Amino acid sequence: MLLWFNSILTSLSKLRLTKTVFLFLFIPTLIFAQQEEHQGVFNAYLTTQAGIFIRDSSIGASGTPQYDHQLFGGETWLDAQV
Known part of the structure; x- marks a missing residue:
């Protein structure tokens, strides 16, 4: 500069x-x-993902704990910036 x-x-x-x-x-x-x-700006992004696990032997989705016992899963991420 x-x-x-x-x-x-x-x-x-x-x-x-x-x-x-x-x-x-x-x-x-x-x-x-x-x-x-330097006044500052606050940005936030919320991301949510959900999944349903259905047992299906034709695609190999059986015999695993996730497909046999867990029916629903999800996650949420918050990205905040100042």
């Missing part, structure tokens, strides 16, 4: 605009922009 800032100052000096005037205009804008950026 400093290299970018120096290149802008060099190009503006060629236009005979003093660095002092530019700094008084640019620095407050940069400070206010950074303060606005």
